[in-house]
Amino acid sequence: MKEDEMLKIVVPGSTANLGPGFDSVGLAVNRYLTLDVRLADEWSFAPKTAEVRGIPRGTDNLVYQVADEVADAHGRQLPGCAVDVYSDIPFTRGLGSSAAAVVAGIELADALLGLGLSREQKMEWATRYEGHPDNVGASLYGGLVIGCYREAGVDVVHVPELSVELVAIIPSYELETKKARGRLPEQWPRQRAVEASAVSNVLVAALLTKNWKLAGRMMAADLFHQPYRKPLVPELERAEALAAEYGAIGAVLSGAGPTVLVVAEPGAGGRLERQLRPHFPACEVARLAVEPHGSRVYKLALEA
DSSP: OOTTEEEEEEEEEEEEOTTTOTTTEEEEEEEEEEEEEEEOSSOEEEEOSGGGTTSOOSTTSHHHHHHHHHHHHTTOOOOOEEEEEEEOSOTTSSSOHHHHHHHHHHHHHHHHHTOOOOHHHHHHHHHHHHSSSHHHHHHHHOSEEEEEEETTEEEEEEESOOOOEEEEEEOSSOOOHHHHHTTSOSOOOHHHHHHHHHHHHHHHHHHHTTOHHHHHHHHHTOOSSHHHHGGGOHHHHHHHHHHHHTTOSEEEESTTSSOEEEEEOTTOHHHHHHHHGGGOTTSEEEEEOBOOOOOEEEEEEOOO
């Protein structure tokens, strides 16, 4: 990157699991983290929207930490940069704010240093950092991502288009993933694990074949995480009942929560948003779309 250039990095937010697809299914949504990056004497991060007002302003920023790790692994050093940070992804609400930052850090190192990383290599880096491929995969690829992370590496199936509409119920309170994970059992009996994994498999097959009623049944049949997290997010049980009443596909926790997503067939999102809003006066109720494109990087000439 030259002194008369600016980098613009745009990364979509995401939802994970879609019910039973625990730590393996991710879907990109049309909320975005955007970085405007210029060369500077030292690193600084300037928040430009309310969602990121509390971010660290220096090298303790997650974006920098990820970028620095990628650079170090390639025997390189990052130049100083001034970064303007914009986001409409709510922080610690289950819509992939940290995963977007991880992907942005990888894109930043790749673009600043000209590493020429493939998307598969970026996916390896992101999954290794995040610990699972669902949110980072959706932010990197866009659309629907089904991923598996093993010692052998990361395997991903990418489906650019998923023809569903989403209504997000976003509570005002935060829920840290660590706390939500603490509610989950360390082990499952074999029969329960088999059933839970079968439910997840059928969910993916139902989504890909547009069998919406079956997809909804599988969302409600999750055994991996929602039964344990439901007491932390009272909005989920209410949303499940309303989804059934209003003819939606189903309602699921977005990632670890507390955001709840009500999933609708194509064309039903607007009506569903209007119907749901009066039931959740203390929450933001917002219609979301599936974002088909993943992270993007632009090099722009600075005005003289």
